[in-house]
Amino acid sequence: MRHIAIIGSGPAGYYTAEAAQKLWGEDVRVDIFDMLPVPYGLIRTGVAPDHQSIKGVSKRYESTASLENVRFVGNVMIGEDISVAELQGLYDAVVLATGAPNDRPxxxxxxxxxxxxxxxxxxxxxxxxxxxxxxxxxxxxxxxxxxxxxxxxxxxxxxxxxxxxxxxxxxxxxxxxxxxxxxxxxxxxxxxxxxxxxxxxxxxxxxxxxxxxxxxxxxxxxxxxxxxxxxxxxxxxxxxxxxxxxxxxxxxxxxxxxxxxxxxxxxxxxxxxxxxxxxxxxxxxxxxxxxxxxxxxxxxxxxxxxxxxxxAIGYKSSPIPGVPFEESAGRFANDEGRILPGLYCVGWARRGPSGTIGTNRPDGFSVVEKIAEDIGGGTGKLGRAGFDKLAEDRKLEVVTFRDWKKIEEAESARARDGSPREKFVDVDDMIKARGN
The missing domain is CATH 3.50.50.60 (FAD/NAD(P)-binding domain)
Structure with a gap:
């Protein structure tokens, strides 16, 4: 069994999860981490609100997220709740799909x-x-x-x-x-x-x-x-x-x-x-x-x-302690997606802010091919079972994809006339909306 951790639930993250599932089927477990309790990254908070047809690509990600061997792990801050090094100790491969959320000055x-x-x-x-x-x-x-x-x-x-x-x-x-x-x-x-x-x-x-x-x-x-x-x-x-x-x-x-x-x-x-x-x-x-x-x-x-x-002159990724970073390019230092043994990057975190949403799909499939070359049949690490134990010990309030669907329903219910949803803009309100 192979265990993959993806940090970031935007297009690059979900395309990478899709590629892993297509390559290994039931022989892989993928956990997709996000600092927010809601998925889709750029699709939710970057694509213009009047471009709903573009936002519709999230339906494709939902089909991947609904698979039993792919899991959304929301409301977990990498670097605070858990470090990249700790994830590397639990998963065969860790993929940074964090995008480029910061403005270039x-x-x-x-x-x-x-x-x-x-x-x-x-x-x-x-x-x-x-x-x-x-x-x-x-x-x-x-x-x-x-x-x-x-x-x-x-x-x-x-x-x-x-x-x-x-x-x-x-x-x-x-x-x-x-x-x-x-x-x-x-x-x-x-x-x-x-x-x-x-x-x-x-x-x-x-x-x-x-x-x-x-x-x-x-x-x-x-x-x-x-x-x-x-x-x-x-x-x-x-x-x-x-x-x-x-x-x-x-x-x-x-x-x-x-x-x-x-x-x-x-x-x-x-x-x-x-x-x-x-x-x-x-x-x-x-x-x-x-x-x-x-x-x-x-x-x-x-x-x-x-x-x-x-x-509006460009974006850059957020550096992570202990991960090589190219400040001038605003991305993680990498060789075609490889950063360090067991650590990879994809999408804007790899390329810098270039290309369209769809550009991330071949990028995701490419990095999964490299992971396959590097880890073979897996390294015997604990994967999600190990993370779940750590989350319990640290009392992390993890939000699942099922929780997200409840948040989504609540946002739809509170929408003004003519709008598909009224987003929660406060993390606490998002967590409350998922119920028990």
Whole structure:
């Protein structure tokens, strides 16, 4: 019998569990640990609440979680309740699937001013992550700036500008829904150091901006390269730039029909966030792009008004004591998923924050193949029986998948009209909702 411990119950964790079950069938026991009492990681607290079709992938993970030889072990903090070294003593293999939950710092003056947030925190706020539920961003100002040219920046801009009716069908949490309903924001600037040809925005997400009820996207035609240069782009990138061209072509009189504007400010590198207590603006330097697509400053600076700033410039994994970590890459040091004997990593914890949710599936299957090479038929360790004894001795309040289903039912029962659920945003409330 083989015993596998996976730390993290997001996509990478469940794809790894699926791969182990498909390879070994009944000859493996997989325990999936999470610090929260609820599973699915990024799907629950990272994917935008108005993207319910993407969140639907959790049904696939549920089929894996429901297998008798796969177990969810929620409400267990690795490093506090149990160490990685202790897990290694109990399981044949320990796989870190912790994702990249922390914001990369912007590294510019003023980053610590009031009403400046990283996107992990801001997205966690409107998605109901317990760590960020009390963030309370001030939405009383007119100007918001989102720093970044990826899909997360688009998510933030879209969420900031939607009407209450446009959130129908979403699972945005109540505290964010009501705060956004009272928002005074009239202008959102999306800052990017490089140009339209270098964006990391996908066509679907960019296209959504063109269908917002009260907000209109704006692109300066002068920022766009000659149209024939689009032919050298990959097909997906070309579609994204086509959306930008369509936004640049929107007549001014149509823009005036909508009270909120989403402005793309390309070739713009933030140099300092301005203000004394709260943020009042961002000093920006105009950039130019060389033949290799690298941005460099031109020396020309200007100020963009800002009452709220969200940085969406990337994420990094959380270091774990005793586990080699590459600070510059924001991931665990590894050789194709191997960290140390018996210790592996997968997904963003292995690659850094790159790829889509689906990218984690081949990643999970790849690391399981390496585990199979390394442990053969197993090493005779105790696995879940050993952990259960330790949990009992330490009086850990472990949450099972069956408990999670009760929490899920309670969230569905308390949903406002038009929403699939109202998430609990407090760990104690989650545990109470599971009952006895």
């Amino acid at each position: 912007a590294g510019i003056p003023g980053e610590g001013l009031e009403n400046v947030f990283g996107s992990a925190a801001f997205v966690g706020w409107y998605n109901g992550h317990p760590q960020f539920a009390k963030l309370a961003p001030n939405l009383a100002g007119k100007h918001a700036v989102v720093i970044g040219n990826g899909n997360v920046a688009l998510d933030v801009a879209r969420i900031l500008t939607k009407t209450a009716a446009e959130f129908s069908g979403s699972d945005i949490v109540g505290h964010a829904f009501h705060a956004l309903e009272k928002s005074h924001i009239e202008h959102v600037t999306i800052l990017g150091r490089r140009g339209p040809h270098q964006i990391a925005m996908t066509p679907k997400e960019l296209g959504e901006l063109g269908h917002l009820v009260r907000a209109c996207p704006r692109v300066d035609p002068a920022d766009l390269p000659e149209e024939q240069e689009d032919l050298f782009l990959e097909p997906g990138q070309r579609k994204s730039v086509t959306h930008l061209r369509s936004y640049a072509a929107i007549p001014e009189e149509f823009r005036c029909d909508k009270p909120v504007e989403i402005e793309f400010d390309f070739f713009a590198s933030p140099k300092a966030i301005l203000g004394e207590n709260g943020v009042t603006g961002i000093e920006v330097e105009r950039t130019q792009i060389d033949a290799d697509g690298r941005a460099s400053g031109t020396g020309e600076t200007y100020v963009v008004k800002a009452d709220l700033v969200i940085t």
